[in-house]
Amino acid sequence: MIKLIASDMDGTLVSTDHAISEANASAIKRAQNKGIEFIITTGRSYEDAYPQVVAAGIECNYLVMNGSELRNPKGEIIQSLYLTRTLVEQTVAELTQAGMYVELYTTGGTFSPSDAESRKWAVATKINNFHPLISIDEAYQSAEDHFLYKGINCIDSLERIFENGYEVGKIISFSHRRDKIAELRATLPQKYPVNVTGSFAINLEITNPLADKGEAIKHYAAGRGIPTAAIMTIGDSYNDLGMLGDMFGYTVAMGNAIDEVKQQAKYITDTNDADGVGKAIERFV
Structure with a gap:
C-alpha cells in the first residue's frame, strides 16, 4: 500500500503552460484524503515552487533544490544541506572559466555574477526549452521583460552573498551547448565533492554531495516510519533518476520523460500535458 507520493514539478506535475492541472490537483487531494502523504521534490527553490502549488489548492511539504532544503507548507526550513563557501567559490570559478552562465539559489534569493548579456541568453535558452x-x-529579444530575468539579482562578486549571511543551496548553469553541459556534468564531480545533475539537457544543477532527490526522500520517509516499498515517485529528467531507483515500490516515468528515466522507472504514465501525474495516482491509489 502506498503511503507517500513524491512528485517532481517541471515536466512532471506542471504542464508546458506552467500550471498544475485540475485533474492532477484533484488526484493528489483524493490521495491525501485517504491518508497518503504527498510531497513536492523539485530542483526549484521554494520561492519558485510554492506559488503554483498553492494556486492549485495543494498543501504539502517541499523538498527543494534537489533535496538541499526540506520546507513545510508555510515555507519554514525543517532541514538543510548547503554548499560550503569554498565549494561555491571553486565551482563558480570553474564554470566562469568555461564561459558558462551562473546562477546561485540562496536563502536570500537568486543571484548571478554573470553579465547582463549572458543572463539574457540564459533566459532565452530557458524559454526556448519550455516553448520550442x-x-x-x-x-x-524579449528576455529582459520576462519574469525569469527580472527575478535574478545581479552581483559583481560572490562576497555580496556571504557578507549577508546567505547560504547557497544550489548553483545552476544554462547553455544551449548541450555537449558542454554533458561534459561538465561528468567532470565537475571528479574535481569537487558536489552532486551534479540537471532538469534538462541544457542545464547543470550543482548541490551538496548529499543533496539528491532519492536520498532526501529516503531520509524523509524514514523519519516518518514509511518503508521505501510504500513510496511512489514520479519524474521525467536527470535530476529525478535518484528517486526512481529499485528501492522505491512504485517508480513512474512521465510519457515525456528522457529515455534514461523511462528505462529506469518501473512504470510509465501519460505526459505532463495529459495529466500524467493524476493518471498514475488514479492507477495505483
Missing part, C-alpha cells in the same frame, strides 16, 4: 516554437533568437 519560440526560437532562442526570438526569446532573446
